[in-house]
Amino acid sequence: MVCCHSQSGNCKTQAVVATVIGIAAVGAAVYYYKYWSKSRGIRSKNGLLKSKEDESRKVKLIKKEKLTHDVRLFRWKLDEDQTLGLLPGEHVKLSSQINSKSVSRFYSPVSHPHQQGYFETITKIYGPTEDNPNAGLFSSFLDSLEIGSEISISGPFGQLGYLTRGNFLIKQKIKHFKTLAMIAGGSGLTPMLQLIRHILNEEEYPSKVYLIYTNKTSDDIIVDEELKLYAAKFPSRFYLTLVFTRQTENPQNIQQGLWNESYGRIDEGLLARVFPYPSDDVLTLICGPKSMNSAAKAICTSLGYSNINVF
Ligand SMILES: Cc1cc2nc3c(=O)[nH]c(=O)nc-3n(C[C@H](O)[C@H](O)[C@H](O)COP(=O)(O)OP(=O)(O)OC[C@H]3O[C@@H](n4cnc5c(N)ncnc54)[C@H](O)[C@@H]3O)c2cc1C
Incomplete structure (x- = not known):
C-alpha cells in the first residue's frame, strides 16, 4: 500500500508508480477476461488432449x-x-x-x-x-x-489457433484479423477447413475468408460440395477460387459466378485478381506440398502481405 501525507517529490513519484501499477493491473485483468478466459472456454475443460507430452491417450x-x-x-x-x-x-x-x-x-x-x-x-x-x-x-x-x-x-x-471474434493465438500472442486469405493444396485443405467451418458459423462476427484451393483435377477436390455451398450461402464472406494444375478449362463448371476457377499454377496475377488487398487486417495462411508452400509464400511476400503463416 502507498500512503503519502505530504506532497514531497518522493511521494508524488510513489503515487505515479501506484497509479501506473493500478492501470496495468486493470489492463491485465481486462486482457485476461477478454482473451485468455475465452481461450480457456474454447479449449474446453473436458477435452481429451491436454499436453503434447502425454502420449498415453x-x-x-x-x-x-x-x-x-x-x-x-x-x-x-x-x-x-x-x-x-x-x-x-x-x-x-x-x-x-x-x-x-x-x-x-x-x-x-x-x-x-x-x-x-x-x-x-x-x-x-x-x-x-x-x-x-x-x-x-x-x-x-x-x-x-x-x-x-x-x-x-x-x-x-501448432503455432496458430483460432480463439473467437477474429482473435488468433499465434506463437503465444493474441492477434486480431478481420480477413483470412488462404492458399491450400490437396490435403493441405484440412487446417483451413476447420477454420472455415468454425468462422463462417460465427454469424455475430462476420470475418471474411478468401480461399485459393489448388488440385490436379476436379476429381481431387476434398468436400467439393461443401465449399461451393459456402460460396453460395455466404457470398459476401466466403470467396472460393479453385485452381487445377492438370485440367483444361471448362467454363461450364462455374455456376452463376459463385466461385472462380483458374488453370495452371498459382501466380501473382491470380492473387491480385481474387485475393483481398494486402493490409494489416489480413492473415495469410498457406498449407500444401513443400514446393507449393514456398512458391505461395514468395508470391504473397512480393505482393506485400505481411502476416503469413505456413502450416
Ligand atoms: C502440421 C501438419 C498437419 C498435417 N495434416 C494432415 C491432414 O490433415 N491430412 C493429411 O492427409 N495429411 C496431413 N499432414 C501430412 C501427414 O502428416 C503425413 O505426412 C502424410 O499422411 C503422409 O504420410 P505417409 O507416411 O503416408 O507418407 P510418407 O511416405 O511419409 O510421405 C511423405 C510425403 O511424401 C510424399 N509422398 C509420399 N508418397 C507419395 C506418393 N506415392 N506419390 C506422391 N507423393 C508421395 C507426400 O508429399 C507425403 O506427404 C500434415 C502434416 C503436418 C506437418
Missing part, C-alpha cells in the same frame, strides 16, 4: 468414408461428453507400431472443436512408388485399419 476408429479416389475421412471415438480439446487450426500427432517400429504423423482435425463424442480427420492416402517402396507408410496403414482399431494420439500441436 488412445482413440478408437468408428467410421471410415471414401471422399475422393485417394482421400478418406476417419471418425474417432471420444467419451460421450468429451471434446478433443484443440483450437481450430491446431493439429494432433497420431502414432502406431508399424512393422515393429513406432511411426507418427501429424493430422489437422476437421470437426468442430466443440463436437462431443467424436472427432474427424481427413487423410490423403499415398502408396509405394518405384523410387520409394516405403512411401505412404502411415496413410496406407490408416487406410487399412478396421473399424474398432485403436491408435495413440497426442497434442495439441
Whole structure:
C-alpha cells in the first residue's frame, strides 16, 4: 500500500508508480477476461488432449468414408461428453507400431472443436512408388485399419489457433484479423477447413475468408460440395477460387459466378485478381506440398502481405 501525507517529490513519484501499477493491473485483468478466459472456454475443460507430452491417450476408429479416389475421412471415438480439446487450426500427432517400429504423423482435425463424442480427420492416402517402396507408410496403414482399431494420439500441436471474434493465438500472442486469405493444396485443405467451418458459423462476427484451393483435377477436390455451398450461402464472406494444375478449362463448371476457377499454377496475377488487398487486417495462411508452400509464400511476400503463416 502507498500512503503519502505530504506532497514531497518522493511521494508524488510513489503515487505515479501506484497509479501506473493500478492501470496495468486493470489492463491485465481486462486482457485476461477478454482473451485468455475465452481461450480457456474454447479449449474446453473436458477435452481429451491436454499436453503434447502425454502420449498415453488412445482413440478408437468408428467410421471410415471414401471422399475422393485417394482421400478418406476417419471418425474417432471420444467419451460421450468429451471434446478433443484443440483450437481450430491446431493439429494432433497420431502414432502406431508399424512393422515393429513406432511411426507418427501429424493430422489437422476437421470437426468442430466443440463436437462431443467424436472427432474427424481427413487423410490423403499415398502408396509405394518405384523410387520409394516405403512411401505412404502411415496413410496406407490408416487406410487399412478396421473399424474398432485403436491408435495413440497426442497434442495439441501448432503455432496458430483460432480463439473467437477474429482473435488468433499465434506463437503465444493474441492477434486480431478481420480477413483470412488462404492458399491450400490437396490435403493441405484440412487446417483451413476447420477454420472455415468454425468462422463462417460465427454469424455475430462476420470475418471474411478468401480461399485459393489448388488440385490436379476436379476429381481431387476434398468436400467439393461443401465449399461451393459456402460460396453460395455466404457470398459476401466466403470467396472460393479453385485452381487445377492438370485440367483444361471448362467454363461450364462455374455456376452463376459463385466461385472462380483458374488453370495452371498459382501466380501473382491470380492473387491480385481474387485475393483481398494486402493490409494489416489480413492473415495469410498457406498449407500444401513443400514446393507449393514456398512458391505461395514468395508470391504473397512480393505482393506485400505481411502476416503469413505456413502450416
Ligand atoms: C502440421 C501438419 C498437419 C498435417 N495434416 C494432415 C491432414 O490433415 N491430412 C493429411 O492427409 N495429411 C496431413 N499432414 C501430412 C501427414 O502428416 C503425413 O505426412 C502424410 O499422411 C503422409 O504420410 P505417409 O507416411 O503416408 O507418407 P510418407 O511416405 O511419409 O510421405 C511423405 C510425403 O511424401 C510424399 N509422398 C509420399 N508418397 C507419395 C506418393 N506415392 N506419390 C506422391 N507423393 C508421395 C507426400 O508429399 C507425403 O506427404 C500434415 C502434416 C503436418 C506437418
